[in-house]
Amino acid sequence: MVISDLSAKLISVGIALSSVIDLNELLELILFKARELTNADAGTIYSVDGNHLVFLTSQNDTLEKRFGKEKVKNLFEHFSLPMNKKSVAGYVALTGKSLIIDDLYKNEEYDFCSYREWDRANGYYSKSMLVLPLKTPRNEVVGVLQLINAKQGEQIIPFKKEFLEPMRYFAAQAAVALVNAKLYQEIEEAHLDTLFRLGVAAEYRDKETASHIRRVGKMAVLLGKELGWMDETELYWAVAMHDVGKLGIPDVILQKPGPLTSEERKIMEKHTLIGGYILRNAKSSLLKQAQVVALTHHERYDGRGYPRGLKGEDIPLIGRIAAIVDVFDALSSKRVYKPPFSEREVEMILLEEKGHHFDPLLVEILLDKWNSFWEIKKIEREEQEKELFLKDVSWEEIWQEIEVKNLYFLDRSKIGN
Amino acid sequence: MVISDLSAKLISVGIALSSVIDLNELLELILFKARELTNADAGTIYSVDGNHLVFLTSQNDTLEKRFGKEKVKNLFEHFSLPMNKKSVAGYVALTGKSLIIDDLYKNEEYDFCSYREWDRANGYYSKSMLVLPLKTPRNEVVGVLQLINAKQGEQIIPFKKEFLEPMRYFAAQAAVALVNAKLYQEIEEAHLDTLFRLGVAAEYRDKETASHIRRVGKMAVLLGKELGWMDETELYWAVAMHDVGKLGIPDVILQKPGPLTSEERKIMEKHTLIGGYILRNAKSSLLKQAQVVALTHHERYDGRGYPRGLKGEDIPLIGRIAAIVDVFDALSSKRVYKPPFSEREVEMILLEEKGHHFDPLLVEILLDKWNSFWEIKKIEREEQEKELFLKDVSWEEIWQEIEVKNLYFLDRSKIGN
Numbered sequence: 001m002v003i004s005d006l007s008a009k010l011i012s013v014g015i016a017l018s019s020v021i022d023l024n025e026l027l028e029l030i031l032f033k034a035r036e037l038t039n040a041d042a043g044t045i046y047s048v049d050g051n052h053l054v055f056l057t058s059q060n061d062t063l064e065k066r067f068g069k070e071k072v073k074n075l076f077e078h079f080s081l082p083m084n085k086k087s088v089a090g091y092v093a094l095t096g097k098s099l100i101i102d103d104l105y106k107n108e109e110y111d112f113c114s115y116r117e118w119d120r121a122n123g124y125y126s127k128s129m130l131v132l133p134l135k136t137p138r139n140e141v142v143g144v145l146q147l148i149n150a151k152q153g154e155q156i157i158p159f160k161k162e163f164l165e166p167m168r169y170f171a172a173q174a175a176v177a178l179v180n181a182k183l184y185q186e187i188e189e190a191h192l193d194t195l196f197r198l199g200v201a202a203e204y205r206d207k208e209t210a211s212h213i214r215r216v217g218k219m220a221v222l223l224g225k226e227l228g229w230m231d232e233t234e235l236y237w238a239v240a241m242h243d244v245g246k247l248g249i250p251d252v253i254l255q256k257p258g259p260l261t262s263e264e265r266k267i268m269e270k271h272t273l274i275g276g277y278i279l280r281n282a283k284s285s286l287l288k289q290a291q292v293v294a295l296t297h298h299e300r301y302d303g304r305g306y307p308r309g310l311k312g313e314d315i316p317l318i319g320r321i322a323a324i325v326d327v328f329d330a331l332s333s334k335r336v337y338k339p340p341f342s343e344r345e346v347e348m349i350l351l352e353e354k355g356h357h358f359d360p361l362l363v364e365i366l367l368d369k370w371n372s373f374w375e376i377k378k379i380e381r382e383e384q385e386k387e388l389f390l391k392d393v394s395w396e397e398i399w400q401e402i403e404v405k406n407l408y409f410l411d412r413s414k415i416g417n
Numbered sequence: 418m419v420i421s422d423l424s425a426k427l428i429s430v431g432i433a434l435s436s437v438i439d440l441n442e443l444l445e446l447i448l449f450k451a452r453e454l455t456n457a458d459a460g461t462i463y464s465v466d467g468n469h470l471v472f473l474t475s476q477n478d479t480l481e482k483r484f485g486k487e488k489v490k491n492l493f494e495h496f497s498l499p500m501n502k503k504s505v506a507g508y509v510a511l512t513g514k515s516l517i518i519d520d521l522y523k524n525e526e527y528d529f530c531s532y533r534e535w536d537r538a539n540g541y542y543s544k545s546m547l548v549l550p551l552k553t554p555r556n557e558v559v560g561v562l563q564l565i566n567a568k569q570g571e572q573i574i575p576f577k578k579e580f581l582e583p584m585r586y587f588a589a590q591a592a593v594a595l596v597n598a599k600l601y602q603e604i605e606e607a608h609l610d611t612l613f614r615l616g617v618a619a620e621y622r623d624k625e626t627a628s629h630i631r632r633v634g635k636m637a638v639l640l641g642k643e644l645g646w647m648d649e650t651e652l653y654w655a656v657a658m659h660d661v662g663k664l665g666i667p668d669v670i671l672q673k674p675g676p677l678t679s680e681e682r683k684i685m686e687k688h689t690l691i692g693g694y695i696l697r698n699a700k701s702s703l704l705k706q707a708q709v710v711a712l713t714h715h716e717r718y719d720g721r722g723y724p725r726g727l728k729g730e731d732i733p734l735i736g737r738i739a740a741i742v743d744v745f746d747a748l749s750s751k752r753v754y755k756p757p758f759s760e761r762e763v764e765m766i767l768l769e770e771k772g773h774h775f776d777p778l779l780v781e782i783l784l785d786k787w788n789s790f791w792e793i794k795k796i797e798r799e800e801q802e803k804e805l806f807l808k809d810v811s812w813e814e815i816w817q818e819i820e821v822k823n824l825y826f827l828d829r830s831k832i833g834n
Contacts, residue, residue, distance in 0.1 A: 010420070011424070013427060014431050014435075015554055015590055018431075020595050137432055173431065177433050179436070180438070180597060183438065184698075186701070187601070187605055191608035193700060194615060194704065197704075198614060198615045201661070201695055244618075250668050256562055278614055278618055282602070284607030284611075344794060
């Protein structure tokens with residue numbers, strides 16, 4: 001009952017693949033390990049998408065030495081193959097069988113035009129191949145792993161037949177890891193999407209648009225990077241949701257066109273606490289951070305903010321970050337009561353408020369990265385103009401938009417009997 | 418380069434473990450496969466939680482034959498061990514080393530009191546053991562896999578030393594699968610938690626509480642089960658969020674104490690379209706279903722509903738389900754303008770509206786499962802009374818609640834420099 005070196009290696013590789021959750025990182029690792037195990041010069045991974053094979057990633061030692069890694073990736077971008085038996089990858093995806101080809105140019109069984117063209121265009125010679133289906137335990141082919149040009153020293157040799165069995169195991173491990181990483185990515189996207197809708201719902205009741213929440217999120221990440229903040233996704237979303245408590249502020253105050261009375265302002269200021277309340281008892285660390293932001297994004301560095309009047313570093317850093325990006329975005333945006341301020345005007349206000357409203361360190365970083373911040377404004381301004389925004393849209397338009405998307409009868413396929 | 422039978426089995430088991438996402442299912446599979454590989458009568462999995470080992474699951478062929486599966490699970494519930502070298506599992510968790518013990522009662526090295534007590538209480542004899550740390554590729558011990566009583570026929574024998582190496586690989590595969598399943602569960606919970614907050618935010622602006630959205634979700638699942646609906650989580654959340662569009666209705670209408678004018682009613686009815694708009698362009702199938710519910714939960718079976726006046730089976734089934742559970746819950750709940758209706762009164766209204774407001778089939782199922790529906794009302798009424806609800810709470814209380822939970826300064830540990 002001894003595990004051979006090869007088996008031990010296979011098992012360890014399987015464990016390594018399983019522990020990578022990030023899809024892109026996983027694809028690189030799969031390809032790298034597959035090439036390492038078979039000593040292949042190059043390789044490509046395709047995923048099955050309907051009746052097409054979509055290019056996911058490739059590695060090519062020879063070409064990377066010649067052109068650099070980035071360039072080689074670009075050679076393949078948006079590349080897709082019809083899933084039929086004419087191409088090697090298509091054949092493997094359709095049949096679920098592995099293929100070994102000793103010399104592509106001497107083989108007349110498949111249509112290799114695309115390879116030959118590609119070779120000619122890029123000065124490469126694709127000779128030997130080992131092509132494996134990425135098949136799940138349910139026998140579903142989710143992709144194709146294509147290894148090109150086995151090497152012995154500098155010489156290109158055929159892939160050994162004895163690679164077939166271990167590489168089939170490898171491909172099965174890779175397929176499961178791939179499916180898991182995709183599933184994880186999907187649920188993570190769904191989560192962030194829902195957070196976005198919560199944020200949009202809050203801003204909608206105010207005078208802002210979805211692009212405000214995207215801008216402050218992006219700006220927070222810019223600042224956070226300089227401070228060594230680890231989790232950018234968390235920072236982005238926690239800050240983007242700063243005003244979620246506005247859901248609890250009455251319309252008469254939230255949407256009042258004129259200035260607020262001192263009584264009204266007191267109620268308005270409670271949006272920080274309401275946000276803290278909406279986000280209470282969260283288990284996810286993202287929502288916990290969002291609660292901290294909701295509670296502290298109106299605190300001031302000099303202690304004259306609300307709701308607590310916390311001072312300096314007693315204010316959680318993420319709250320200080322949210323405070324400065326929220327104000328920066330407000331100053332540089334058009335409001336019903338003011339035009340957007342110029343870069344010069346915004347700079348003057350930030351400098352005046354350095355150490356008063358804002359953490360001086362954050363003011364410095366923001367001034368240091370000045371152009372990047374204005375770049376976010378610019379991009380988002382363009383996005384905003386494209387955006388179909390609820391307040392300006394008639395119900396008929398909403399209805400049409402929804403009908404066009406054909407979401408109305410989505411459930412029919414879901415019923416079991 | 419041949420893969421031995423054992424290695425092939427190990428690799429296949431690794432793939433099988435990786436493809437199970439559900440945590441409980443995975444634990445059962447890990448234990449089952451581990452026992453199968455080593456021919457063990459019984460086994461237990463613990464997870465490391467701070468400085469304790471928490472019992473996760475156990476299997477025991479001998480006792481299950483005697484007492485049944487359920488009973489054996491209950492023997493262990495809430496069992497936890499301090500993580501020290503006194504117990505076998507504690508030793509393995511602390512040191513990260515595997516242990517083979519041939520006869521527990523002859524071994525004086527560890528403190529086995531708890532095992533002996535357990536054995537005596539349950540009429541079992543724990544003799545031989547193989548105990549393995551569940552260690553991630555980063556060398557973090559996340560749990561302990563404890564196998565008890567290797568068998569040869571009916572005889573209990575020591576675990577073979579040669580099991581050690583393959584079972585270490587097995588444990589490594591199991592550890593990664595376990596970490597992945599937990600991670601997946603966490604992000605899924607975070608997603609549902611965020612959906613809940615979005616739903617609560619909408620109800621908060623209305624006169625309802627979080628318990629209304631929980632009730633209609635539960636009731637929808639009850640109906641859905643009878644109709645063979647596949648994804649209960651999806652059904653629950655899609656229906657629970659039916660009123661998310663109320664976020665867009667002005668307070669003066671949403672919170673008006675008296676009856677609405679016909680003009681006001683028209684605006685109120687737009688909450689269906691606003692909900693459809695808030696949930697537009699969703700990628701996740703859950704949010705797509707939620708959009709269908711938002712748009713159709715006020716359609717009536719006889720075609721006299723809004724916003725479209727769709728009729729009969731043209732209304733998506735999930736919309737018909739949402740309509741009946743929403744009304745059922747409203748009828749049976751107290752409102753400012755009415756007391757809760759009695760069971761008899763609710764029944765009369767449902768029967769009157771059978772084929773008019775409601776899908777007749779759904780009315781029949783609801784009447785058929787009558788007691789279960791009222792059971793949901795009862796449970797949730799109790800929950801609701803415990804619930805700290807925003808409108809009845811002073812800001813000081815909210816503040817205190819948040820401070821007590823110590824969430825305010827959560828970010829400090831996150832900063833890298």
